[in-house]
Amino acid sequence: MNQSEQKNEHSKGMKPIMPDFVTLVRLAITVILLVLAYNIGASRLAAMIMLIAAILISGFDIAITAVYAVLRKDFFNNACLVFIAAVASFAVGCYVETTVFVVIYQACRVFMEYAEKRIKQAATEDLPKNSPESFSRQRSILNRCDGSINAVRAKFEPYYSIAVMAVTAISVLFAAFAPLLTDMSYVMSIRRGAMLIVAIIPASAFASLPLCTAYGLCRSAVAGVIIDEPETIDKAAKLKTIIFDKSDVITAGAPKIAAMISPILDKENFLRSCAYVAYKSEQRIATSIVGAYNGEINPEYIQEFNDIPGYGMEVEIEGRQMLLGTLKLLNSRGISLDTASVRKGNVLYLVIMGRYAGAIVFNENINPYAAKTVSNLKSIGVTSMLVAEDGMDICEKTAKSISISDFFPCCDTAKKLSVVKDVRQNLDEDAAVMYVSAENVGYHSDADLDARVGEQTETEDLRMSNIGIFGLPAMVSIARGVKKISMQNLALFAIVKAVLIVLAVTGNATLWFVALLDYAAGMFGVLNISRISQ
DSSP, rough: OHHHHHHHHTTTTOOOOOHHHHHHHOOOOOOOOHHHHHOOOOHHHHHHHHHHHHHHHHHHHHHHHHHHHHTTTTTTTTTHHHHHHHHHHHTOOOHHHHHHHHHHHHHHHHHHHHHHHHHHHHHHSSSSOOOOOHHHHHHHHHHTGGSSSOOOHHHHHHHHHHHHHHHOOOOOOHHHHHHHHSSHHHHHHHHHHHHHHHHHHHHTTHHHHHHHHHHHEEEEEEEEOEEEOOOHHHHTTTTTEEEEIIIIIBBBOOEEEEEEEEEEEOOOHHHHHHHHHHHTSSHHHHHHHHHHHSOOGGGGEEEEEETTTEEEEEEETTTTEEEEEHHHHHHHHOOOOOEEEGOOOOOOOOOTEEEEEEEEEOOOOOOOOOOHHHHHHTTTTTTEEEEESSSSHHHHHHHHHHOOEEEEOOOOOOHHHHHHHHHHTTTTTTTEEEEEEEESSOOOOOEEEEEEEESOOOSSSEEEEGGGGGGGHHHHHHHHHHHHHHHHHHHHHHHHHHHHHHHHHTTTHHHHHHHHHHHHHHHHHHGGGGGGGO
């Protein structure tokens, strides 16, 4: 391993140079040397040599890491602080205590890493393996847990870094001046100063937080929602509103033609006329009409096209006015139909030169998971809204079928994004909005989170299949669980750190006990992550 690789290997998280089993063997040899030094009647010199050998065998990697940290001017690195505490206490004659401290510290670190690996294993066991790319992505995030961004850690770590520097400075001052101001010996003041440094070492304080986020990402993937970046989890925990695009999210695909009725045209000519009217339209329903017509369309015949989102479209072809629209559009144009011609459901009527020429009836398949998804979201305090290209009647019918009360009809892409922007502006800053769509507009909406149904693009924050929207309530619960567990772990670490500092200052502890209790709290934090579930 070259110098650059070693520097990367020994980051603030104190990654070991050697594999775990080798570290455990080194610690076993250290214990044996420690026992021999005091139990075989060896001379003082021989005992001292064995003690020095013991502490070098167990802690040489700490010393190497500390040197690299100093070269990087990272003076408050975990390894630097451990090295200072160990050297100071060994120098004043606390040989056994220092050696046991290094052994405990190293052993706890090994078992902490083992606990982390078990959590990672639990997180990846149920990852969906039918999508190799997604599986690989989630594994990658989990394996770089030290680099995963945790909102709680990002918020409090700068303050803790200041606390580490302040307590380290106080420890040095305490060790130097306590004997001058009290009857405390230098041996005792330096020992307590060393304990104070060990108490504030951030080795375990934030260990579980990045892993907490990465675990949440994997659990979310199990629920069917793929999140690529850790920052998204924090935003998802704040979700209060989700805006669903009807097309390909609430409904499966474009509307399909169920029936065609015309009193004056045969089926082929009727469909041909409808296809010409719909040819230039950007509405999804037009796709079904044009797609159903197998003949050739000559665009040069189409003149004065007018797209009316949610209601229909109209054109002029060779001097003839043709309109294909909803009953409301016909009524607004003063075109009346007899009762026998009016159909129920999603229907567009064809009018040629002011004369009724027939109707197309459409069928739509509502996502079978949509109603349950909306219900589950409501149960956890998340409001659902719907935006659709359809007119008021069809949009309202769809919204009511899945128990959504807030809906916005007649929306083209621009209006959908405008609705998202307005909803975002009307919510508090500490509440988040998600926009769920299958459409790739090429840029991020004004929502806090953009969710993509279907293939991955470059702008979404998370993605899923249209069936995968069923996992959204679970994803929100998981995100909130990540935040809750992170706060619980941080609170525990703060309490434990405060207790350790008091014990260190009063001398009611030992170096190894301080390290053991600190890592015990860290271990609990790592194991506590398993409580994050759907």
